[in-house]
Amino acid sequence: MEKNKSRIIMGANTAIQTYLRQYQALFGNELYVSKDQAKNLDQTPNTLDSGNRDDLEQFRISICLCQECPLGKTRTNFVFGVGDPNADLMLVGEAPGEQEDLKGEPFVGRAGKLLDDILRAIQKKRGQGVYIANVLKCRPPNNRDPLPSEVEKCEPYLVKQIEKIQPRLIVALGRVAGKTLLKMDVPLKEMREKTHDYHGTPLRVTYHPAALLRNSNFKKPTWDDFQWVRDFLNN
Ligand code: SF4
Numbered sequence: 001m002e003k004n005k006s007r008i009i010m011g012a013n014t015a016i017q018t019y020l021r022q023y024q025a026l027f028g029n030e031l032y033v034s035k036d037q038a039k040n041l042d043q044t045p046n047t048l049d050s051g052n053r054d055d056l057e058q059f060r061i062s063i064c065l066c067q068e069c070p071l072g073k074t075r076t077n078f079v080f081g082v083g084d085p086n087a088d089l090m091l092v093g094e095a096p097g098e099q100e101d102l103k104g105e106p107f108v109g110r111a112g113k114l115l116d117d118i119l120r121a122i123q124k125k126r127g128q129g130v131y132i133a134n135v136l137k138c139r140p141p142n143n144r145d146p147l148p149s150e151v152e153k154c155e156p157y158l159v160k161q162i163e164k165i166q167p168r169l170i171v172a173l174g175r176v177a178g179k180t181l182l183k184m185d186v187p188l189k190e191m192r193e194k195t196h197d198y199h200g201t202p203l204r205v206t207y208h209p210a211a212l213l214r215n216s217n218f219k220k221p222t223w224d225d226f227q228w229v230r231d232f233l234n235n
Contacts, residue, residue: 052085056164063137068153071138077104081133081161088129088233090167090201091115092158093208094176095136095146106132111210115173118209118222122230131165133158135180145176155180159199169232170201171225174208192225204229 060080066072079096082105091107099109107115116126124130136146136154146154162170172178175188181203182196191205206225207218 052164056085056161059160059164063157066137066157069138069150071136071140071150074141075138076101078137079104079106079134079139080137081106081131083127083131084129085131085165087131087165088168089124089131089229090162090165090170091130091132091173092170092177092181093132093134093173094180095134095143096139097143097210098139100134101139106134107209110213111208114209114212118226121223122226124230131161131167133161135177146180151180162199162201167201169229170198170203171229172203172205174211175205177208178205192221193228202232 064078064080066078075096077096079100083090093106096106097109097111099112100106106112115132119125119130126132135158136150137157138154140146140150170181172181172191175191178188178191179185181198182191182205184191188205188207194204196203196205204225207222212218212222
């Protein structure tokens with residue numbers, strides 16, 4: 001494994017300091033990590049801005065080197081999630097794609113920009129009242145659908161994120177995210193326009209923004225879904 005040698009810098013936030021102190025106690029003043037690990041340790045989400053921040057950050061650090069399933073070996077970056085740690089609205093996709101894997105952030109690129117536009121249309125903003133994550137934290141090769149064995153290992157991380165954030169509403173983006181969370185292998189249209197329960201939190205399912213880029217016919221039903229989301233959150 002290619003190694004980077006990095007001096008421990010004790011100016012990071014409290015959670016990272018704690019993590020590094022544990023390493024220092026074990027291995028001394030020099031920290032040997034892979035490039036993947038170094039990027040994850042340095043990647044301090046700058047959109048976390050409330051009292052829940054440290055708790056969520058501690059959790060991210062505790063799992064960012066996960067190797068529980070084979071995707072840990074093939075990822076470029078672990079993609080934890082991004083946004084407001086006290087968000088009312090949590091958006092959940094299936095897994096990181098190529099751009100997300102490269103950047104370590106969910107929903108970037110054209111689909112991410114479209115998602116930001118949709119949020120703006122309901123007076124929401126990534127990072128302000130909104131948290132975005134995926135069921136899987138690592139990219140499946142060639143963007144294939146998550147395997148049940150991968151979901152089994154990774155979904156508990158999402159459940160714990162939800163417990164910490166306590167959103168009022170979860171919106172699953174796309175059929176794969178919907179069927180994975182709801183354990184329902186049905187077409188997306190059968191999951192839409194219903195309020196489901198996901199570990200005690202209301203959950204709706206709508207189209208993935210990438211699907212809107214491929215087929216503009218999905219724009220109208222998606223807009224209907226997000227109007228419902230807006231009204232739900234405003235009540
Ligand atoms: S996909 Fe999830 S379970 Fe698999 S290695 Fe990544 S974080 Fe761990």
